Amino acid sequence: MKVLIHGRRPIADGICEFDLRLPDGGPLPVFSAGSHVDVFLAGGIVRQYSLCNSPEERHRYVLAVLLDSNTRGGSKGMHALNVGDPIEIGEPRNHFALDETARHSILLAGGIGITPIKSMAHRLALLGASFEVHYCAREPDRMAYGEELKLGHPAPQMIFYFDRDAPDRQLDMRQVLGQRTPGTHLYVCGPQGFIDAVMQTSVELGWPTENVHREYFGANPASQRAGDRPFQIRIASTGDVIDVAADITVVQALSRAGYAVPVSCEQGVCGTCLTRVLDGIPDHRDAYLTDDERAANDQFTPCCSRSNSSLLVLDI
16 A cells, blocks of 8 residues: 655664655554564565554554664665655554463563564553563664653553663563563564574573564574575476575575565565475574474475475475
8 A cells, every 4th residue: 555654753873763644644454563564665675664653543654764784775765765755565464463361461672673562562551451661772872762662651661771781780581581470471572683582591481482472673694504505396286396506595496487476575584475385394594483383394484495305395
């Protein structure tokens, strides 16, 4: 759908907020806390950005975008937009859904990962639910919505952490996660290293996997590796066998052979290209599937994942 940039403002060093509305000012499709939208930018670039406003708001979608120095064009394209500019977006999708029945929720955000967490906090506050927010940033000037959250945060307990803080004021993951009571759910969003540390701590402390939810906001750096080897894929519907060279992705190999797979982020984050695997062992390099889903080896993300076997049979 086509929307307009109704408002734009800097909210932290290198971070800009965008207020998106329909041209006629009408209501937008409903979204739930944790949702994101696909944003279609110049040059055929498609990126996913979390909605960070309250799901109760129907008149606008609010995005906060960090200008990444290592950008492949997405954040740069967003920061080039001005008030009044038209832009095309997809309808909200949610791969980071909030369990509103949880007895207590622990929300952990690292850097720009605050965007879906902020929306969750709005929703939980509206429900009168029990929750807490822990927000880590490099420094105050780089904390999106820092002043807003300090002055009128929706959480009963919101704690801020900065890299420059003394050791005794840094986030103690074992202490925070160690206070789990039955029915508590954990949500984490931020850089991969931050999420990996939280996930590892949750495993060590015996958290049920179904109570732990995470969403990455950037590419998985492990999607390309030195020493990648070629392999083959077989199309189940036709029997065609396609070679995947060491330096191209499965999606690229499929496209060259005339098979189109829907893609969006091309980084293993959004799940748009998720494809069923009928035989073979994928080499999962995404940031989308859970550990249990990867262990099943019956689906993979061909935009970045490869194969640990010489042949993968795909349900295409």
